[in-house]
Structure formats: C-alpha cells, structure tokens
Amino acid sequence: MIFEVLTLFPEIFTSFLSQSLLAKAIAKGILTVNTINIRDFTHDRHQTADDRPYGGGPGMVLKPEPLAEALDDILRISPRPLIINLTPSGQLLNQNLVKTLSEHKRLALICGRYEGVDQRIIDLYVDKEISIGDYVVNGGEVPAMILIEALARTIEGFLGSGDSIIEESHNHGLLEHPVYTRPRVFRKLAVPSILFSGNHQQIAAFRLAEAMAKTRDVRPELLSDPDVVERAVSVIGRAGAPLSDKTK
C-alpha cells in the first residue's frame, strides 16, 4: 500500500514512520509513505502556500496552485491514487470505511491547515473527504497518521498474528472484551478464573458476554445492527482461544 501525503509539515511524520510496526512494514516493502511538501510547488520567494479567504472572515486558506501542481505530479505515476481530503466536514472514519479504503493500493492524503483547502481543489481532484471525528484539530497531519495506521493494520503481514485484527473492537461490530496478562492478582484484583479453565467454549462465551456488556454500557447504538451478535459469536467463538501457557 502506498501513501502520498501532501503537507506543509513533512517532518511531523519522521518519528511516526520510524518506529515499531510501521517502520518494519516500510522496511519489508509492504508499506510506502511518501511525504510531499506543498511548499515545494510554490514559485515565489516566500514560498507562499496560503492566502486570505475571499468574502472575508478569519484565518487563511491553502492556495489552489501549489496543491494542484503537487497532485498533478502524483497523478503522473500509476496506479492512480484515491485522493482524500482530511477535513472535519468529511465522512466519519470507522472500521467499515477503513475496510473499503483498504481495497486501494495507492492513496493520496491532503493535510489541510488553517481554515482548510480552496474548494476548487476538492471539486477538481478529491475523491473522498474524511473526518477522524466530530472535533477539530490544527491540521490534517494527525488525521492522516490515524488513517495510515488504521489502513496499515489491514495489510497482510503487517501484524505479527493474522488473527489479531479479526477479534478487535469494531471489526465484528462489538467492542472488545477486557484482556489480562500476568500477574494473576494485581493490587488485590484477580484475573477472572474462567480464563484459567482451559475450556475454550466457556472462555469464548465469557468473552462474548463481556464484549456485549461493554458495548451496551459504552456504545449501545452499535447493538442496533441486527447481525452484530451473530457476527461476534462466530468471530469470538472461533477465537475462543487456546490461552497461552504464560497467562497461567
């Protein structure tokens, strides 16, 4: 999977991409993230990438010319990327949208700043506008990192265990059940004894009940999907995990 990230602040991505699983995926060649400095496509002495909004109002707007040139440059190479503008007024990101986006081999992410991007860039180039949540952050860089990480997790070979993503919150529609590791008792709180039973069916049933209870408490609207319980039963049941000996 290839990401082309258009940003005024490429350095923000340096540490993010040099750690842990993302760095390993880049080294393995299953993930590529190219950061493109929008200012490299300006032509004036001050490398001006923003200007005041027509019609007045506060803040600045990202100028269309440098962004258009940067996008034209990306579009010269195939495969054509899906072009995404990160904006709080976009479609809310969730695991279903992540799944849909994961079908694309190449994605271009526009990181806005200030008041956002000139509308003509959206009209001319953008395939999809995505929001990471109903709140506003300073720029599109953190939203882009969230999207990159969520999508990278869907790449085969990215995670150590192929099953990890299947059991996770939102993948089957319920929030994940609580998880425990050693020690068996921590500050007088004991790990539920069923997890030491070795009875995988009972463990799966326990985890499903915990996942249901947590979803009902925290995100009850997720239970309105009529298929959610059936999907969760099949996934959590299948994962009714031979618990590793180290938790005993």
Ligand SMILES: C[S@@+](CC[C@H](N)C(=O)[O-])C[C@H]1O[C@@H](n2cnc3c(N)ncnc32)[C@H](O)[C@@H]1O
């Ligand atoms: C301060 S925000 C601009 C907000 C814009 N004036 C509005 O009200 O929609 C600057 C940039 O941060 C990014 N951004 C902020 N919040 C975001 C969110 N929830 N999801 C995705 N991108 C966001 C976008 O790229 C946006 O162009």
